[in-house]
Amino acid sequence: MLAMSARTAIQLAALLVLCAVLMLLGLSIGSTGFSPWTDNDPTLRQILWDIRAPRSLGAWLAGALLALAGAVAQGLFRNPLADPYLLGCSAGASLGVAALNFLVGLSPPATALALRIGMTGAAFAGAVFAVVLSLILARGVEQSLRLLLAGVVVGVVLGSGAALLTLMNPDILRAMQAFMLGSTGYVGWSAVQVMAMAMVLCLLVSLGCSRALDALTLGEDTARSLGQRLTLIRLLLIGALSLATGAAVAQCGLIAFVGLVAPHLVRSWGPTTHGALLLLSPLTGGALLLAADIGARWVIAPQELPVGIITALLGGSYLLWLMHRRKSSLGGAR
């Protein structure tokens, strides 16, 4: 399906090796620092299998989903600053989680309802709600700029709703903070399954649309004249972008910067087609978030840093360096 250049193949192989190494490291880093598995310890084997394995795999998957969403968003909106949260996903998910936490303890039926929906359900529903709202406000997917503006508005409004609920019940402050900074601590096998399924689905859809994304870089009229069905493509891609972001955010909270930075990293290694970008970005994002998760566990073990702080530090410094190095590519000189 994809004619791959030799350079892309080498990058792909290198990233796969890096991810494998990080995964082994992830299995060896726990609450006591570096503690790889030795055969004679059943407790450790259980910890490894029940906690570290799903956690490491889950962090990798969440990073991959966010990076894929970021690559799709940047290609679709032809905007280097587009990220997975640009349609208000993050604010919607925050509102969902805040509403859920607010319901707990409000009254017995509300509590029962909240426990049935669960944190992941609420976050996912909130993210989907935000995207639908943005689409309604922008009257469909035809106008990119309208959609971007709608996303900003929805993000601000839903975000302030979440803030208001948190203010009304400060008990939920810590839970909200944990969600806002991202957390991979409680990722189990069921979460891994959900994210893996979302990953496969979104990857297939976006790879199927990669030719259209390539055509789009030449401008909308050109893409149309090349016979691309832009409206359908946009709908499919926004669906994939939202599903990928929603799945990652629902399981791990709002993880900063991975989705924005991973595609930039891939592009900084040389020009790529979207087909290659959509394969390399998830591998890069997965490696980034897994590395950040390992750092979060390791730096002050047995205490833990919120993983979002590490990704923001890593991603933020990288982005600053990139802007410093190539002023023109990030809108310095037009």
Next chain:
Amino acid sequence: MPPTGLRALARSIAAPVAAAWVALLALSTFNAAHAAPISVKDDRGHTITLADTPRRIVSLLPSLTETVCDLGDCDKLVGVDRFSNFPARVQTLPKLGGLDDTAIEMLIALKPDVVLLGISARVIDRLESLGIQVIALEPKSLNDVQRVLGKVGQVLNRQDEARRLWNRIDGHITQSAASLPAAARGLSVYYEVDAGPYGAGSTSFIGEILTRLGAKNILPPALGPFPKLNPETIVRADPQVIMVGQRNAAGLPQRPGWQAIRAVREQKICVWAPAESDVLVRPGPRMSEAAALMARCLRDAAAGPVTWPTAPFNAPAGGMR
């Protein structure tokens, strides 16, 4: 400016300042005719001088509200923060918001002689610039509670009651510890403050009470009062008892890998109802009750599986502290 000008300027400033001081002294001596001024050094290190025993007090911290009432001056409280709900009579007082969103206008209108609050309150500087006497206190450990009781006692001119109150709290904690059967001592405990997971470390007041009850906290003192942990830490430490508030109890046994913990396997998870959580998280006069609650949990856990509260979780609106 030439030096003569400076001197003249200094003189011109000094005169009204001196006059003001004289007036102030005259006023305070007039007041002192039937009261001695009170001088208290608060936890910021500021010395606050009150001309007289305060008659109108605002408290912006639930533990301080409970302390004022316990010392017998509940009727002097004219306003409290959003979370002060004990004793019941303070619930009718004007609510002045929380630590970060204090209703300053309302507070000023109450004309308090002194405001008692936590050291991290954002409103401190604003109140002082408006000429309100502010005493910032920080009860964190058991020693802090003893010190803060003494300070509040000084402010209210009730030093003896404060001493007696501390002896009572201390005695009750000792009694709770003595009441435990041998089987309930030395159990290893994980106390969860929040699902982060944040635990109560050995150096927090909760951890200190646990230690006094003879329990073994799975978190070493080096981690500080309320560390955010890697969930693996708790699974590895394999505590015999877990204590957790009802808000975070749902789903705790289902967390990845937690089925392996002894406390989960043997159903020795003590779940605090909202009213109990209120008592447990406030470093104030009700710490004797907190010790009794934890002792009850240890006793139950030593005897067999602990039952969860049957009442559905129902927190007061606006949260609890």
